[in-house]
Amino acid sequence: MKEIEKKLQFRNIKPTSMRLLVYKVLKKKQKAISLYEIEQEFDNVDRSTIFRTLKTFQTKYLIHSVDDGTGAVKYALCDDDCTCSLNDLHVHFLCNKCGQTFCFKEVPVPIPKLPEDFSFESANFVVKGICSTCK
Ligand SMILES: [Zn+2]
Ligand SMILES: [Zn+2]
Known part of the structure; x- marks a missing residue:
């Protein structure tokens, strides 16, 4: 079985082709990215399909969301032991x-x-500045 399929099954997520693709995009970016940015990686996929996939990932702790104040929620992969x-x-x-x-x-x-x-239930802690690439 492929690595990505294992990751999804480890989180009790059925590895459909759509889910595998969305996971691959998040993995490739290595950062927190918005629904819009994910959508740009696909040619012909409905935004709501991607959104539903992200919601599934989120409830299973495969990804977490970030509100960085830019107006768009961003999503990033969680570590394997993350809950x-x-x-x-x-x-x-x-x-x-x-x-x-x-x-x-x-x-x-x-x-x-x-x-x-x-x-306490959750917190959103965003530091703003200049990243190492832009420096
Ligand atoms: Zn994060
Ligand atoms: Zn930067």
Whole structure:
């Protein structure tokens, strides 16, 4: 079995050809990319089909989404042991020059101390600056 099919099955996702293609695009980019950017990689695929595929991936923790403030939600692959829990939250970096969003998986999101009776569920931590390529 191919590597990508294994990845999908590991997350209990049936490896249809569409899903394999979307996964390949995310893998190739190595960054967080928007639905629009994924769509550009296909010739004739309905946007809603790609969107549904991304939603499936997301509920199975194969990918996570990032709101980097650019107005478009971006998606990136999760690590194999990721369950998108508090411990898996990491910092994202938006380059002000090229507009690319990077996953800093080795940089955990700082969890703030909250007032009593408030419980933490998720966080979106985006650092903005200039990436190493644009520097
Ligand atoms: Zn850049
Ligand atoms: Zn990420």
